Amino acid sequence: MKTLRWVLIGVLIALAIWLLNKFGIEQVREQVERFGIWAPAILFGLRFTSIILPVLPGTAYAILAGGVFGFVQGLLVVALADLLSCTFNFYIARRYGRGLVERFVGQQFMEKVDRLAQRHLEGNFFLMTGFLMTGLFDFAAYAVGLTQTRWQSYFIALIASILIAKPLWVAAGAGIFEGSQLFLGFALLGAFGIGIVTAVVQRRTQD
Template identity: 30%
Template sequence: MNQTFIKKLINLSSIIGILATIALLIYGYQAGIFSSAEQLSYMISQAGIWGPLIFIFIQIIQCVIPIIPGGLSCVAGIILFGPFYGFIYNYIGILLGSLINFILARHYGKPLIETIVSKKTYNKYISWLDRGKHFDKLFALAIFMPVAPDDFLCMLAGLTKMTYKKFITIIVLGKPASLLVYSLGLTTALEAIMKTLG
C-alpha cells in the first residue's frame, strides 16, 4: 500500500466526515434536536454512558486521521455535553490521540508522517528537528498556543529523543489552556452566527 493511495484514502475519509457532519447537523435541526438545550440533553441522556465514550473515541481518531475539522469536533463536545463535561471529554480524547500520534511516529518514523500530513505542513515544521534541545521548548510553547498543528507536532516529537514522561507532562499541562481558548472561541463564534441567522 503506497503513500499516494493512503493520502487519497485519508482525503476521501475527510470529505466523507465533513459531509456526514453536515448531514447530521441538518437532521438534528429538522428533528428539533438543536432547538433547545433540553432537547439536546435528552438526546445525549438516551445514549447513556455510550454517548461520552463514542465522542471520546471520535476525538481520538480525529487526532490521528482528520476525518472532520478538529475545531468542529471540539465545539460539538461543548454543545453536546455542556462547557464542563464537553471540555473534559475533549481533553481526554485529545490527550489519548496525541499520545497515539507520538507512539506511531516513534515506531514508524518519517514515512508515516509524510503519508498523513500535507507536504506544506511537513516542510514548514520539519526543520524543528534540527534545533536539538531547543525542540522541547518550542514543542511545549506550540502545544500551549491554540493555533499550532498539535497533531503533527506530536508526531514530530516522536522522532526526537524526548521521553514519554516529558511528552505526557507537556501535553497534560499545555493542552488545557489552548483547548479552552480554542473551544470557547469557536463556540462563541458559532453562537453569534446562529443568532444572526435566527
Template identity: 30%
Template sequence: MEENTNKKSWTGKIIVIVLIVAAIGAYYFIPSVNRTMNNIVKMFASGDFTVVREFVASYGVYAVLVSFALMILQSIAAPLPAFLITFANASLFGWWKGAILSWSSAMAGAAVCFFIARILGRDVVEKLTSKAGLEQIDEFFDKHGQLSILIARLLPFISFDIVSYAAGLTSMSFGSFFLATGIGQLPATIVYSYVGGMLTGGAKMLVSALFILFALAALIVLLKQVYSERQKKKAK
C-alpha cells in the same frame, strides 16, 4: 540487548501496519463501516458542532465512548477539526464534564499520533522527506519543542496532530511531549468548553479569531527567539 530492541521495533511496526491495513480493508469491504466513516467525514466537513452533537447523542449511553473515539480518530486523520468535538461535548455533558472528556481524549489522541510516528520510525519517513530535514526538526524540537507545542495548541483551526506526529519523529521524550501537550491544551479546552455551548455564529468566529491572534503573537515571539539565537551563533 540490541537484538531484542530490534525485534520489539519490528514487532511494533508490523502491529501498526496490520491495524492500518485492517482499518482500510474494513472501510472498503464492510458497508456499515464505509457508511459510518463517510458520515463522520461529512459531519466534520460541515463545520457545525451541532451536527457532531447530534451524532454523539444518538449513541445514548455510549455517547462518551463515541466522543472519545471520535477525538482519537480526528487526531490520526489530521487535519479534522477537534474544536467541533469540544463544543459538542460541552453542549452535551456540561462545560466542566465536557472539558474533562475533551482534554483526556485529546491527550490519548496525541499519544497515539506520537507513537505511530515513533514506531514506524525514521527509516520510513526519511524516504518520504529527507534525512537532513528530519535532523533540522530534531534540532528545533530539542531547543524549542515544548514551547512550539504550547503555541501550536492555541491555534484552533490548525491541526495540532501534525505536531504530534513530528514530535514522535524527533528525539523528544514522550514524557516531555505529553507534559507540554497537557499544559498547552488545557487552557484552550477549558475556554472552548465554557463558551462553546453559549456562543453561536459570529460570536464563535470572534472568539476563534482572538485565539488565533494570540497564538500568532506568541509565534512571533518564538521566531524572534530563534532568529536571535542564530544571530548569536553567527557572531561567534
C-alpha cells in the same frame, strides 16, 4: 487538502447550528442522552480519530462537546481524547518512524510533519508547547516523535497545551449552545491569545 479540512469544519459547525435551530438544544441533548453512556464515548471516538487522521476536522467536535455535554464534562471528554491520541501519535512516530506516520497523515501532509520536525523542537520546550497549542497540534505530535525529544518533556508540554488551549473551544461550544456571555467572553479572549501563539510559531516554521 487544507481547504477541504476547513470546509469540513465549517460543514460540521453549520450542521450543529442547524440542529440547534431546528430542534432546540434541549431536544438535541435528549437525542444524545438516548445513547446513554455511549454518547461521550462516541464523541470521544470521533475526536480521537480526527487527531490520528489529521485530514478529519476535530475543532467542531470540541465545540459540540461543550454544547451537548456542558463545559466540565465536555472538556473532560476532549482533554482525555487529546491526551490519548497525541500520545498515540508520538508513540507511532517514535516506535515505527516516518514510514508509518505517512500512512496516517497522507503523503500530501507529510511535508508539514517533516517541516515541524526540523524546527528544533527538542531543544525548545516552549516552542514545542506552543505548536501543541495551535491547530497544528496533531501534526506536531507526530513531528515531535520523529525528533530526539525525551518522552517526559513531550508529555509535560502536552499536558500544558491541553490545559491552556482546549478549554477555549469547549467554552465556545458551551457559550454558543447555552447563550452564556461568560463562556463566550472567555472563548474570545482565549482565541486572541491562541492567535498570537499561532502567529509566532508559524513564523518560526517559515524561517
